[in-house]
Amino acid sequence: MINVENLSKHYGAFTALDGVSFHVATGRVVGFLGANGAGKTTTLRILSCFMPPSAGMATVGGFDTVRASDDVRRLIGYMPESVPLYGDMRVVEYLRFRARLKGVASDCVSAALERVISQCHLQEKRRSLIRALSKGQRQRVGLADALIHDPRLLILDEPTSGLDPDQRVEVRSLIAALAGEHTVLLSTHILPEAEASCSDVIIIHKGRIAASTSIAEVTGGEQRWRVRVADRDYAVTTGASAAGTLTRWDSAEAASQHAAREVSAGRVLLEVGPEKRTLEDLFMSVVAERIPTP
């Protein structure tokens, strides 16, 4: 669905993207991860045809984002981070306007409206002025806008930023429901969220792709072992499971040897067992590798 090759973007002397290449297969939900300023939004803006790259190329559904930007824009539903909307319009009026702009046939507009209003739980707010909506409600209107023409690709820039925890869960489940029929590329810097919603992740750091893998590969890869020990008195008085000293080991053998040494030294073994690798571990390892040591 998305093919990006050697994409670069310069703003004057500043290089925002430096030879970025990646591929997104149809039907996948891909998390585009990176710290603030890593180049996530610039990449998404190029893919959504808002701006062209300085070098390299990107295709969406086989169409070049520069030479066939009209075709690309018909294929995508894009939601920018700040969700800019017309505050003077009512929700239903705005969505109807966007549907017409995106070429939804006149006789299908009403059905499309009802579909996205229901998908994004906007039934009670359909007649509200957009300027009177809360941040979370505006976010849902932005999502409904991105979905109104039933696009093949959804590009969502920080779709849950500023939302309450329950609203985050709602948006996550909506994105999960879209998987399969739609390809979703969503940027975020909230790693557990990407782990929960995405099938694949691409990590960008300082304008370069630092990793591109599937969530299953990250979490199902080689395990580590954790050993937690504490001084006898401290453990008895507090009884806290998080107390003591935690160490991580690459093999079960190393972990058990360490545990045995600690026990023979008179300490209490609080915990020993396998630990799943998380996306956070991968993120920290690839980002840390690229942070120059002083």
Next chain:
Amino acid sequence: MNRLWTLAVREWRAHVHAPGTWVLLGLAWFWLAAMYCWQVLPASGHGDIQYMLWQGALHIANLQILFIPLLTMRTIAEERRSGTLEMLLTAPVRDHEIVLAKFLGAFGVAALMWMLLPFLMLLAVMSGGDPDWGPVASATLALAGTAGVLTALGVLASALTHNQLLAGFLGLILSFAFMYLPRLVPSDWQTLQEVLSSGDLLQQVEESARGIVDLTNVAFQISMTLLFLFFATRSLESRKWL
């Protein structure tokens, strides 16, 4: 065409729903009525309809210099500032369609200024007057042409900045310069004065109010409108060159 119409209607509605538009229009109408009652009517001896038409057209043309830049200042600058331009440009819409829609929406509201001229003449008829409708039509056409040029200039000013107040200020300066420069050039700079006077929009309005329809003037107004809209489109496209 469908997208252009959708965008233009949205733009027109945004102007119509904005209280600022009606404040501006109210002030302009009040000023025009005051000038008419206290200056034009007494000077015409309360009977010279040709004089009323000529003065009415000139007053409306001058009011447009103030009204239209203030009307158009938010068209693109505000979309840029609020980020809604990103939403528009990532939908399957071309840059020139956005600029043209902004122009059409504002021009539709500006019509509430230049359509005042035939309205004033209707009032004259209701008071027992019998105006010559040829000059009324030609003067209205010239005012519409002038409004077109000033609206395009205002949209261009709005496309050049993120700040709508700056856009309004820039639009006022450009409009004032475009309308009055031919009359401000010293008389000893004859060649320059001749060149600029061929594009003197106020002169064109005056000629039209006498019933003269010069196709060169019409062509000039359409060309200037298209030229300014072209520059506004290029300014919008400038995000691609950064």
